[in-house]
Amino acid sequence: MNSEAFKFDCPICGQRVSATTDLVGSVASCPSCDASIEIESPDTEELPTPPPLPTVRPDHYLLLVGAEQRGPYALSQLRTMWRSGSITADSLYWQEGFEEWAPISRISDLLDPPAPAVHPPALPRTTKQQAVVKTYTGSQSEATTAFQRDAAKMAAQGYVPTSQTWTPGEYGCGSFLVALLLCVVVIGILVFIYMLIVKPPGTLTVNYEFRGN
DSSP states (O other), rough: OOOOOEEETTTTOEEEEEEEGTTTTEEEOOTTOOEEEEEEOOOOOOOOOOOOOOSSSTTTTEEEEEEEEEEEEHHHHHHHHHHHHHSSTTTTOOOOTTSSEEEGGGHHHHSSSOOOOOOOOOOOOOOSEEEEEEEEESSSSHHHHHHHHHHHHHHHHEEEEEEEEEEOOOOOOHHHHHHHHGGGGGHHHHHHHHHHOOOOOOOEEEEEEOOOO
């Protein structure tokens, strides 16, 4: 009769002990606690040790389903079975170099890797106004200086001036009538002369068009 290897636990220290079926009924010493142990027939539910098949690559795995050995499977195949529930943390697997079957929970981090980082969507670009109108007040030289200073800032935003209009300041008819009525006194004459010499602030109107940065 062929002799088959099996393993059993020492009843004294729990150490795993190796034996063969032709030694059943004999007494052996535990290699750990040196206790005398009677070798009994192996448990019929003892898990078989998978043979070191040369066809099983180091990156492939065997599965034990009931008493049936299945595989070999690549890691990607195990992932699919893990996520579908075909195998669980208690399922047993084996790969080259193992002496015994092991619970697949040992490699659960490989079967269920972390989800990829989710990056927030990019914010939509703000739509620029295609045309902007700006006004600058004061004397013509003051308004021109203000416009030149502001034009540099607008250019940094992608706007360029396309047209400009200067409107001189004028006193209304009511102001002249009041000055004329006051001419009967000295102060009225001075006010009238001032209005003829000094003009009120004018307005420089500039149209800007967006041309892009």
